[in-house]
Amino acid sequence: MRVVKFGGSSLADGNQFEKVVAIMQANAERQVVVTSAPGKRDHGDTKVTDLLITYATQVQNRIDPAATIAAIVARYQEIATHFELADTVMSHIEAEIVQLQHEAFNDSAHQMAAFKAHGEKLNGYLLTAVLNACGSVATYGEPKLIGLTVTDDPNDAEVLAATYAHLNAYQRPAGILVVPGFYGYTDHGAIATFSRGGSDITGAILARGFGADLYENFTDVDGVFAADPRVVRHPAAIEKMTYREMRELSYGGFGVFHDEAILPAIAGQIPINLKNTNEPDHPGTMIVPETGFTPQHAVTGIVSSDHFSAIYLHRYLLNKEVGFTLRLLQIFYDHGINYEHMPSGIDDLTVIIDNRQLTPELRTTLCQEIQEKMQPDVLQWIDDYAITMVVGEGMAKRIGLIQRVLQPLVAADVHVTMINEGASQISLMLGTSKTQANAAVRAIYNAFFIPVNQQLEG
Ligand SMILES: Nc1ncnc2c1ncn2[C@@H]1O[C@H](COP(=O)(O)OP(=O)(O)O)[C@@H](O)[C@H]1O
Numbered sequence: 207m208r209v210v211k212f213g214g215s216s217l218a219d220g221n222q223f224e225k226v227v228a229i230m231q232a233n234a235e236r237q238v239v240v241t242s243a244p245g246k247r248d249h250g251d252t253k254v255t256d257l258l259i260t261y262a263t264q265v266q267n268r269i270d271p272a273a274t275i276a277a278i279v280a281r282y283q284e285i286a287t288h289f290e291l292a293d294t295v296m297s298h299i300e301a302e303i304v305q306l307q308h309e310a311f312n313d314s315a316h317q318m319a320a321f322k323a324h325g326e327k328l329n330g331y332l333l334t335a336v337l338n339a340c341g342s343v344a345t346y347g348e349p350k351l352i353g354l355t356v357t358d359d360p361n362d363a364e365v366l367a368a369t370y371a372h373l374n375a376y377q378r379p380a381g382i383l384v385v386p387g388f389y390g391y392t393d394h395g396a397i398a399t400f401s402r403g404g405s406d407i408t409g410a411i412l413a414r415g416f417g418a419d420l421y422e423n424f425t426d427v428d429g430v431f432a433a434d435p436r437v438v439r440h441p442a443a444i445e446k447m448t449y450r451e452m453r454e455l456s457y458g459g460f461g462v463f464h465d466e467a468i469l470p471a472i473a474g475q476i477p478i479n480l481k482n483t484n485e486p487d488h489p490g491t492m493i494v495p496e497t498g499f500t501p502q503h504a505v506t507g508i509v510s511s512d513h514f515s516a517i518y519l520h521r522y523l524l525n526k527e528v529g530f531t532l533r534l535l536q537i538f539y540d541h542g543i544n545y546e547h548m549p550s551g552i553d554d555l556t557v558i559i560d561n562r563q564l565t566p567e568l569r570t571t572l573c574q575e576i577q578e579k580m581q582p583d584v585l586q587w588i589d590d591y592a593i594t595m596v597v598g599e600g601m602a603k604r605i606g607l608i609q610r611v612l613q614p615l616v617a618a619d620v621h622v623t624m625i626n627e628g629a630s631q632i633s634l635m636l637g638t639s640k641t642q643a644n645a646a647v648r649a650i651y652n653a654f655f656i657p658v659n660q661q662l663e664g
């Protein structure tokens with residue numbers, strides 16, 4: 207059997223819902239479906255999740271949310287009208303949306319999580335009604351009922367191991383089980399969501415928990431491309447890649463699949479097929495275990511992201527000082543900040559952190575504490591920092607590969623401030639300024655994917 211997840215763009219309106227129904231009905235193996243909230247219908251549109259965030263913020267700040275509520279209800283109404291569903295379906299959805307503002311929550315973070323989760327919850331309820339109206343037998347499976355339990359981090363939860371025992375014990379009803387993505391319940395019964403894009407994680411958890419043969423993840427592109435299509439025009443499609451390649455590339459910024467969604471798939475050794483809702487016959491990309499995988503190319507994908515800061519410290523004889531790194535990292539730990547990478551030299555150390563964890567005040571405090579406690583000769587906080595990652599199973603032990611990566615960067619005038627190879631055998635990390643990150647991706651992409659004669663033609 208297969209677990210199928212549809213992204214927000216695949217569930218954005220009535221027309222997209224029709225494609226989803228056709229895909230679900232095309233293969234009886236598709237027995238569990240995970241919904242996202244309605245996503246963008248076109249470039250300028252707003253995702254329902256973002257409308258719900260606005261709604262929660264308005265309630266928290268005592269601003270009248272009537273217009274936002276109307277905008278959210280309209281999104282579901284358009285789909286219900288498209289399928290001529292009974293009025294009771296929309297009255298249930300509307301009542302839940304309106305009621306949210308009157309619910310009591312432990313704190314604002316849990317309140318935000320509960321508001322956000324309703325995007326997928328109500329879309330799951332709606333898809334169940336649509337599937338039944340279209341002749342399928344579908345049942346709505348609330349995450350609480352099926353036992354999807356998560357940690358008490360309201361907006362960045364992680365699945366608890368107990369979930370797998372619950373899913374194993376759960377008797378799936380005949381037909382299609384519809385489960386809303388993106389959230390689960392804490393041990394205290396509160397809603398907590400995964401981080402943004404987290405419906406991919408729900409799909410992977412259910413695929414593992416129900417022992418699926420395949421996890422199909424439907425989105426709005428023909429699979430995973432070797433580079434972000436918003437950075438490289440018409441990038442090459444990847445037919446097959448390994449779990450760890452996908453993990454590195456999605457960590458690096460490929461927004462097409464959540465980086466944490468790989469982990470349940472790895473644990474269950476379940477292959478993932480990333481496919482296009484708008485082109486369901488296209489084979490898409492298979493994401494498979496490393497065992498038995500033969501790489502076809504040296505490089506599988508190139509990605510960059512620019513949400514990093516680098517903190518550079520220099521002090522002579524750093525190499526002899528016992529416990530320097532420990533004390534430095536303790537400062538980050540005390541503030542609940544984790545570090546991403548830490549390239550080091552003899553007397554130098556750079557700590558790279560994800561700056562989405564920071565506020566301006568926290569940044570100032572960290573700087574002061576590092577200066578006071580570590581007494582470096584030089585302390586530089588570099589905000590203008592991006593990391594480009596070149597990833598491929600075929601990169602390990604390939605002689606001359608670094609040269610092939612760096613040469614086009616020199617030719618494109620990209621200044622590389624950090625190189626980190628070593629630990630991961632399948633990826634190479636390069637630090638650049640933010641403005642040069644896309645140029646770096648394009649230069650490396652051209653060198654590995656475009657024949658030389660075409661590069662010259664432009
Ligand atoms: N390497 C890549 N391959 C394919 N798509 C990518 C890649 N990097 C970024 N994307 C973007 O990811 C988008 C799909 O992810 P997302 O918007 O989360 O879809 P969904 O709404 O289906 O969850 C694509 O439209 C594409 O713009």
Ligand SMILES: N[C@@H](CC(=O)OP(=O)(O)O)C(=O)O
Nearest residue numbers: 213214242255402403404405
């Ligand atoms: N709706 C949530 C969760 C999600 O996974 O959405 P999507 O499948 O559209 O990326 C979000 O926008 O973050």
